Amino acid sequence: MSNFSVSFRHRDDICVLDLTGELDAHTAAEFEAALQKCVTEGDCKLVVQGKDLQYISSAGLGVFMAFIEPVRDGGGDIKVAGLQPRVFTVFDLLGFPLLFDILDTEDEAVARFNGSPADQS
Amino acid sequence: MPELPQPIVQFRSLLPAGRAGHIALVVAAAVLFSALAVAHSGFSLIGAPVTSLTRALINVGSVGFATLVYFAATPWFERAGYDPLRTLWRALLTAGGLLMAMVVLRMFVGEGQMNPRTSLSGDIETAIATVVLAFMETSFAVVILHSIRPLVLFRRTRVTRRIWQAMLATMGLAALSTALLLPSANPSLVTSLLLFVSVAPMVYCAFRLGWIVPLTFRHKLMSMVFSAGLAGLIGLVLFQQFVGLASAVGSFAGDRVPYVHLFSRSLGEIVVFSLVFGLLYTITAVLSLLFHLPTTQAFAQQTGEIRAFKALAELSSEVLDRDQLVETISGSPVLAGIAESAWIALIDPASGSLTPQVVAASGVTKQDAIRLVAIEALVEDVAHSTMPILLGTAAADHRVRATHGDHLGSLAVLPLVAGGQSYGALFAAKAMTDGFEDDDVAALATFAGQAALALSHASLFQDALEKERLARELALAREVQQRLLPQTLPEIEGVEIAVAEHPAQEIAGDYYDVVDLGEGCFGILVADVAGKGAAAAFYMAQLKGVFQSAAKMTASPGAFLALANEALTPSLARRAFISATYGIVDTREGTFTVARAGHCPTVMAREGDGPWLLRADGLGIGLDAGPLFRRTLREQVVHLSPGDVFTLYTDGLVEARNNEGDEYGYERLTDAVHDLRKRAATDILAGLLVDQRGFAEGNQLADDLTVVVLKWNGTANLLDHPETAEPFTIRPAFA
Incomplete structure (x- = not known):
């Protein structure tokens, strides 16, 4: 029934999480486990690649909220890249662009890590 | 008109009952035998021909002695129970021991003498040997009769017991009918007739072999060996008797004297009749065991299933409460006599642990059950293969931690699998090594399968209960929440x-x-x-x-x-x-x-x-x-x-x-x-x-x-x- 999957890639010291499918209340646990794994393994520079993400519910957004603090405390950040317009709307409505770096492409997100430090207000 | 009491029943009822009665019987037999021994020795020493009356008295007394010994021994044999294998084994040991003693004694006696004039012992040495051996041979015959009796009377009816008693009675009467005869004389017509009559109950009794069918394959084999051994022993004693009798008069080689005949012709005949019957019975038993061997497997399977389903019938009537269910499951193999102790280990994901827990034990404490074997390893192995694990020598297995003092000889571990889900395992243990026969394992396996089904039903029932409870709580929460929303909206102008x-x-x-x-x-x-x-x-x-x-x-x-x-x-x-x-x-x-x-x-x-x-x-x-x-x-x-x-x-x-x-x-x-x-x-x-x-x-x-x-x-x-x-x-x- 679950049509959500998450996989890991590494680009240098940055961990890229590819999200595919629909991130809702049922699949949020899977994403949460993936992020937990990153944090446990000490990966703090995270890029969430969302070009194949079809849908996100408030429970899915809640996972981002849950992890942003420990990740930033560890000196890293969660950056979101490549969201489809429909999914971006959900992020945008809640005001996520004010809290997260949401970028058009994965390369931009990686560059943001490597270039200027995260300019979070 | 008062009904006449049955003669045999009357005879039985005349016998003294209880412990005191038993002692009285033993004392009476001892006194009677002592009198007979003294008489025999005395007449042998005097060397003069004895009158027919004296001979008749000695013979009747001897038959009386044999009867007393038979009844005196009854309680001892009855107390031992009716297990065929044990009966045969004990018979083999006792008879073997007696025969050994008789052989040794005959070796010491050397040549025996019979006085042709008196047809009694010719010298004091023979007289003593005659008394002792007559006693032993009588005992041997009584042991044989008593050993066969529970087998003949297995699942007895009233008729069976009557026929057994009739057989003994005709034997006794045939022996008494020769009381007046010299040892060498031909039997009378009456004797032959009585012997002929006794053949019918003997043959009937010899084919009472119902105890063979329910035996397991191994027990049948063992019974066959024991019966054959017993037949051999009886044959040896009988052979000795006939060889001795054939030599008739004069002097005998030490091991060929028909001492019991020398003592009393009637007693000798009782011994011979008993041994002939014993030989007949053991030979039919050996043959019957041999023919029943191939059908054992099917029968064992059948009885195993019957036992399991019987226990399950009780199980399914239980409430669908898991705690009660596991108690019943662990208790049933012990109740059914398949195992001496049994316990059940369940994997319960609801408890948040995948480690199997011993939830019920019977014939052993839960703590001991955990200590005796590596529960987790065995449950995992048995769940993996979904086949029972049978450890004939439990102590030799690395998953068994029991020491010698724990009396864990054999262990059977049965998977509890239903609907593709493994619930854990049922453990059954016996103190004896190789204690579980195929039919036991078949019974346990069938039982475990059904028990797993009952467990899955219980678990479904529990889930349904939980669901219902949650649904009720949610409905209540929903009701409360509904009240949080505005019940009426304010009227707003425009x-x-x-x-x-x-x-x-x-x-x-x-x-x-x-x-x-x-x-x-x-x-x-x-x-x-x-x-x-x-x-x-x-x-x-x-x-x-x-x-x-x-x-x-x-x-x-x-x-x-x-x-x-x-x-x-x-x-x-x-x-x-x-x-x-x-x-x-x-x-x-x-x-x-x-x-x-x-x-x-x-x-x-x-x-x-x-x-x-x-x-x-x-x-x-x-x-x-x-x-x-x-x-x-x-x-x-x-x-x-x-x-x-x-x-x-x-x-x-x-x-x-x-x-x-x-x-x-x-x-x-x-x-x-x-x-x-x-x-x-x-x-x-x-x-x-x-x-x-x-x-x-x-x-x-x-x-x-x-x-x-x-x-x-x-x-x-x-x-x-x-x-x-x-x-x-x-x-x-x-x-």
């Missing part, structure tokens, strides 16, 4: 309000409220707590509390949302947040001021213009502790015109999907509201929901749904009409 709310689950995360703020102002709040269920309901209740207490403190929607954010953020879990839209209608000024905390944009429709989505900036509640929230929050002020329609809603409305997976979306929503804008608020709401449900093609709502439609029927705002392209202005909530 404003129509229509509301629809529909939870996707029993407990929703949606909230709306309308409050009269005084001075012609009314606040309308629509909020959505992230997530559903109990946690969402708690946050919703908290939000209501904040709204009820703080809404009246300010006429600015932004100020209220900031207050709500600061009040709620500390108590919200890190991943929880609330999105809300709060609008205030000022009926005197003719304005609608709305602020959005991360919530879906309000749809605004107007006569001859629009529609618009009012989506000024604003973070969701709980995303930021305060400063950022306040800094980014914007208010949108609409200068009302008659017929303006505002639709506030939660994301359940726009996220409804059709069968292609497309969302209803903002475009369809604004179009629908635009098309419906001229109608009354309730009709707009109804039409909107029809449109949305029609789009969703009857798909179940994935999220809660709340829709509030406001329609402004008041006057136009003429006081302060700014010159803008859009009918609203946007300003920071906190300047």
